[in-house]
Amino acid sequence: MTAVLSVQGLHVTIGQGTMAANVLRGVSLEVQPGEVRGLVGESGAGKSMLGRAVLGLLPANARIDSGTIEFEGRDFSGMPERERRGLLGRRIALIPQDPMTSLNPVKRVGAQIAMVLRHHLALSRRQALQRAAELLAEVAIRDPRRVLDLYPHEISGGMRQRVLIATAFACDPSLIIADEPTTALDVTVQRQVLQLVERLRQRHGAAILFVTHDLGVVAKLCRTVSVLHAGRVLEEGATAEVLTKPRHPYTRALLAATPRADRPADSLRPVPPELIESLWAEAHRIDRLAVAERA
Amino acid sequence: MTDILVRAGSLSFAYPERASTLFRRPALREVVKHVDLAVPRGSVLGLVGESGSGKTTLGRLLVRLLQPTSGGIQFDGVEIGDLGEAELRPLRARIQMIFQDPQSSLNPRLRLAVALTRPLQVFGRLKGRRDQRDRAAELLDLVGLAPHFIDRYPHELSGGQRQRAGIARALALQPDFIVADEIVSGLDVSTQAHILLLIRELRRRLGLTLVFISHDLSVIRVLCDDVAILQHGEIVESGPVAKIFERPQHAYTRDLLSAIPLPDVEPGWLTDQREVSVPHQQGSAA
Numbered sequence: 029m030t031a032v033l034s035v036q037g038l039h040v041t042i043g044q045g046t047m048a049a050n051v052l053r054g055v056s057l058e059v060q061p062g063e064v065r066g067l068v069g070e071s072g073a074g075k076s077m078l079g080r081a082v083l084g085l086l087p088a089n090a091r092i093d094s095g096t097i098e099f100e101g102r103d104f105s106g107m108p109e110r111e112r113r114g115l116l117g118r119r120i121a122l123i124p125q126d127p128m129t130s131l132n133p134v135k136r137v138g139a140q141i142a143m144v145l146r147h148h149l150a151l152s153r154r155q156a157l158q159r160a161a162e163l164l165a166e167v168a169i170r171d172p173r174r175v176l177d178l179y180p181h182e183i184s185g186g187m188r189q190r191v192l193i194a195t196a197f198a199c200d201p202s203l204i205i206a207d208e209p210t211t212a213l214d215v216t217v218q219r220q221v222l223q224l225v226e227r228l229r230q231r232h233g234a235a236i237l238f239v240t241h242d243l244g245v246v247a248k249l250c251r252t253v254s255v256l257h258a259g260r261v262l263e264e265g266a267t268a269e270v271l272t273k274p275r276h277p278y279t280r281a282l283l284a285a286t287p288r289a290d291r292p293a294d295s296l297r298p299v300p301p302e303l304i305e306s307l308w309a310e311a312h313r314i315d316r317l318a319v320a321e322r323a
Numbered sequence: 324m325t326d327i328l329v330r331a332g333s334l335s336f337a338y339p340e341r342a343s344t345l346f347r348r349p350a351l352r353e354v355v356k357h358v359d360l361a362v363p364r365g366s367v368l369g370l371v372g373e374s375g376s377g378k379t380t381l382g383r384l385l386v387r388l389l390q391p392t393s394g395g396i397q398f399d400g401v402e403i404g405d406l407g408e409a410e411l412r413p414l415r416a417r418i419q420m421i422f423q424d425p426q427s428s429l430n431p432r433l434r435l436a437v438a439l440t441r442p443l444q445v446f447g448r449l450k451g452r453r454d455q456r457d458r459a460a461e462l463l464d465l466v467g468l469a470p471h472f473i474d475r476y477p478h479e480l481s482g483g484q485r486q487r488a489g490i491a492r493a494l495a496l497q498p499d500f501i502v503a504d505e506i507v508s509g510l511d512v513s514t515q516a517h518i519l520l521l522i523r524e525l526r527r528r529l530g531l532t533l534v535f536i537s538h539d540l541s542v543i544r545v546l547c548d549d550v551a552i553l554q555h556g557e558i559v560e561s562g563p564v565a566k567i568f569e570r571p572q573h574a575y576t577r578d579l580l581s582a583i584p585l586p587d588v589e590p591g592w593l594t595d596q597r598e599v600s601v602p603h604q605q606g607s608a609a
Contacts, residue, residue, distance in 0.1 A: 070511035072481075185374075214373035215582040222584070226593040241511065244584030248592045268588045285516040287541035289568060289583050296545050298520060299513035300565065 029286050030101045032235045033059040033082065038095035039318065040081055040259075042072075045150065051077045053259040054095065058120045061202065064229065064236045066250030066267065069244060070282075073237045074259040076125075079205045081105075083122055083235070084112050093318075118148040121196040121234075123206040123225075127188035130202055131180040137164075138176025141195050148199050163194040166231075167224055190224065197228050204229075206238045210245065221231035243286055247271055255279050258311040277303060326398075328364040328532045329385060333357045334394035334404075354380045356556040357394065362500075362549075367533040369543035369564065372553035372578070373397045382502045382536050386420045387411055398500065416446055419498040425489030425503040429477040434489055435459060439530065442495045451511055462491040467521060479498060483514035487521065492504055494525070504536045519545050541582055544568055552576050 040052040059065050069075045069192035080086050082097055084105070085256040097105045099120060104112065132140055141163060150157060157176060165173035165217045167190040180188055189209060196204050206225070210218040226249060229236060234258040238250055246253050246267055255276065263276040274280045284297035335356055344441035354377045362368045372378040383389045385396060387403055403414060422428050429438050436459040443449045445459060458472050466487040477485060486506060493501055503522070507515045511543040523546060526533060537543055543550050543566055551561035552575065560573040571577045584592070 036606060054545060070513060081452060116551045117504040215540075216373065216578055219582040219584070223593050223595075242584065243512075243586040247586045247588050248584045273585055282512055285512050286586055287516070287519065287539075287545045289544050289580060290585060291544070292565070293523075296516055296519065297518035304513065 029060060031058040031098070031239065032061050032063075032100060033057075034096075034098040034101075035078070035082065036096045036098075038078070038097065039093040040086065041093055042087065042090045044089070046295055050311075050315050050318075051090070051259050052081070052095075053087055053318075055256070055259065056095075056260055057254050057261060057264065059203065059235045059237055062233055062235055063252060064238060064250045066246035066253040067237055067239045067256060068241065068246050068253055069256035070241055071090075072258070073256040075241075075256050075262050076148055077240050077259075078256070079122075079207050081239065083116065083120065096266075117144055117201075119201050120201045120203045120205070121199070121201040123192055123196045123204060123209040125208040125211055127185060127192050127212075128180065130192060131188060133180055135179075136176065137178055137180065137183070137191055140200060141176075142190070144195055144198050145198065159198070160194075163198055164191070166197075166228065167191075167194045168220075169194075186213055186221065189213060189217075189221055192223060193221070193228065196197060197232050197234065200232050204236045205235050206236055208240055211241070218245075225249065225279055243271065243282060256303075257307055260311060260314075262307075278307060326364045327361045328399055329360075329362040329534070330397040331358055331360045331385065332395045332397075333359060334381070334384060334396060335392050335572060336377075336389060337392045342363040342394070351392075353392075355384065355391075356514065358556075360551055360558065360561070362532055362534060364499075364532055365526075365530050365549045367535055367546055369547035369550040370534060370536045370553060371538065371540055371543055371550060373538060373579075375555075376553040377556035378536050379504055380536075380556075382420070382504050382534060385534060386418050386502050387414075406472075408439075412588050416442075416496040417499045418570055419496065419501045421489055421493045421501060421503040421506050423508055426477060427487045428489055429485070431477055434474050434476055435463070438477070439463070439488065439492050439495060442492065448496075459496070462495055465494060465525070466491040467517075481514075482510055483517060486510065486514075486518055486600050490518075490521070494529070497529075498531075500532045500534075502534045502536065505538065507535070507542060508539070515542070522546060538540055540568070540579060552579065572575070 036056050038052050038055045041048045041050050043049055055078055067075045067078065081092065088284060093103055096103060105320050138157055138160050141160035145151045145156040145159055161172040161176055164175055169175050169187065169190055175183065210221050213221060213232045240246060249265050251266045253270050254261045258277055263274065270279060274283060281299040281303055287296055335353060337351040337353040341349065342351045358381060370378045370381060380389065384391055391404050394404065395402055436456055438463045439459045440449060440455050444512060449455050456473065460470055463470060463472055468484060468487050480488060507518050510518060519542065525531060537544055547564050549562065550564050550567050551558045554575050560576045562569060567576065571580055
């Protein structure tokens with residue numbers, strides 16, 4: 029079985045010359061068809077950058093130094109721009125973090141979903157709006173016809189996130205990159221959104237790379253997980269294994285530092301600063317090796 | 324009888340909505356409705372709720388950044404709900420607030436030596452530059468920041484360090500009562516745990532009384548003795564933390580608790596379709 033996504037030895041830097049900063053230091057991971065993989069890490073771990081690299085949406089000052097990204101067995105990073113754009117939104121879709129800035133404030137919800145459908149599937153305006161209404165119904169929006177005519181500011185945050193999820197699944201992609209899509213939501217709304225993602229995934233059969241800082245979300249949604257720190261995958265495996273028998277001290281420390289509503293207060297253990305320092309020292313050693321190799 | 328430091332009785336707050344026509348009086352929107360609460364001296368009360376629940380407004384009422392529309396607030400036996408700014412001033416030193424984003428409460432142009440001691444200066448409690456640096460050094464030490472931070476600017480600090488500085492500033496006047504509003508929300512798990520343990524330690528050492536506002540029930544469990552659950556401006560359930568978390572009585576509390584994704588694999592969690600309705604229209608922001 030060919031992996032939907034295969035990232036091998038990916039190095040990404042931001043900036044030039046002496047100002048260059050390494051953000052990914054040789055990341056490898058695979059996502060199989062239909063798999064939901066969590067990509068978990070704290071801020072600065074490079075998790076969002078990896079998601080953007082996969083989508084070919086790295087910031088202008090970032091570049092891939094080495095490594096490959098393959099989508100369904102084809103070299104994605106080296107693909108001509110035109111061809112890659114044909115895949116984005118159709119075969120690979122994104123559920124972004126911030127539903128407010130990801131929707132166009134001056135276009136109606138329906139028109140925005142319809143645009144994706146018309147562009148990729150060459151539907152007529154009427155067909156596209158019809159399909160958009162079906163998609164909104166699929167993400168449990170009541171009265172979808174009415175919502176099609178609303179502007180993004182007229183609907184709640186949880187609804188906006190549903191609209192983006194509907195858009196992501198619109199063309200039945202084989203891979204969805206979800207970049208912290210529930211971070212800004214209240215817990216009860218987050219649960220509904222995660223349940224929806226799971227329902228749509230089962231129906232449409234997409235694989236998902238779910239970027240999050242929340243081990244709880246990983247536990248509930250993802251079958252496999254990669255733990256990222258300082259641009260490196262420190263540990264990966266089946267979620268049940270990683271959470272109950274973590275091999276890497278960083279994973280163990282993260283779990284111990286996560287407050288739990290079901291346990292008394294004294295169980296909390298902060299991440300030892302020495303551990304973080306040693307991980308960064310290791311990351312910088314890798315950087316020096318990479319520089320030496322290139323010289 | 325327990326010694327209650329802060330008590331609210333039937334506390335309400337409403338603000339006028341934008342008038343839809345020129346001559347009609349704007350309707351009032353009630354965001355805090357008849358709240359009763361009591362915070363014993365030396366204890367920590369958690370206020371939990373989702374966005375729009377009124378938790379931040381309630382916090383701002385308790386420190387009298389807002390004036391209640393009706394109802395009363397007693398601080399150390401004195402009614403402060405209807406006091407004017409001049410009468411409140413002596414109490415301001417004893418009541419402090421820590422905000423979610425310390426960046427907004429620290430002047431970006433001031434080094435920490437000045438920023439942390441600004442409250443002391445305002446209350447005329449600084450005796451010259453030497454004293455200022457000594458007091459700033461003490462405050463840094465109190466919140467676990469190294470001495471060299473005294474000459475740093477806020478933008479040179481990491482998120483966790485900035486939050487420590489925000490805490491230090493709130494402690495400068497040695498207050499009795501602090502309202503902390505979502506102070507660990509933007510932080511990574513590893514930083515968050517350090518700040519939570521710092522607050523716990525400070526509370527023990529300084530005998531602080533706290534109201535800790537958070538949307539995150541897990542964080543509340545770590546820090547608080549009591550908890551009050553807010554929904555649509557009303558307290559739906561309150562009591563000792565262990566009791567509420569282990570035997571929640573109100574349906575909304577149970578919903579909140581079951582919605583938390585604990586880091587345990589639980590296959591039924593995603594398919595348990597207790598379909599809760601989603602508000603269609605834009606609600607009020609937190």
